[in-house]
Amino acid sequence: MSIFKNSTMETFYGSNDVVGEADCEVRFQGGEIIISYATDDGHDIYRGIxxxxxxxxxxxxxxxxxxxxxxxxxxxxxxxxxIEDGAIGMWRITLEE
Incomplete structure (x- = not known):
């Protein structure tokens, strides 16, 4: 398993505006990826294969x-x-341990 606890996530909305940067954690485990980050409402986790x-x-x-x-x-x-709650955009995550 590879863990990148000090990664940075840049988020862009469909208008091409940069929403900002946020700290995130990225885990690779076998063929699975898990992205977790803090939000105003608590914490979000995205996971996939x-x-x-x-x-x-x-x-x-x-x-x-x-x-x-x-x-x-x-x-x-x-x-x-x-795509989240009707909004769309792009994201870029830079991995850092």
């Missing part, structure tokens, strides 16, 4: 969200899109 080398399809625990993330072998950046 690798569906091809470096390609992940995720869902939000408790419903209301789905996302993808993609990563080149050996790279420390994940990129993808998200």
């Amino acid at each position: 690798e569906e091809g080398a470096g390609h992940y399809r995720l869902t939000r625990d408790g419903g209301g969200g789905k996302a993808t993330l993609h990563r080149f072998a050996g790279d420390d950046v994940l990129d993808g899109y998200w």
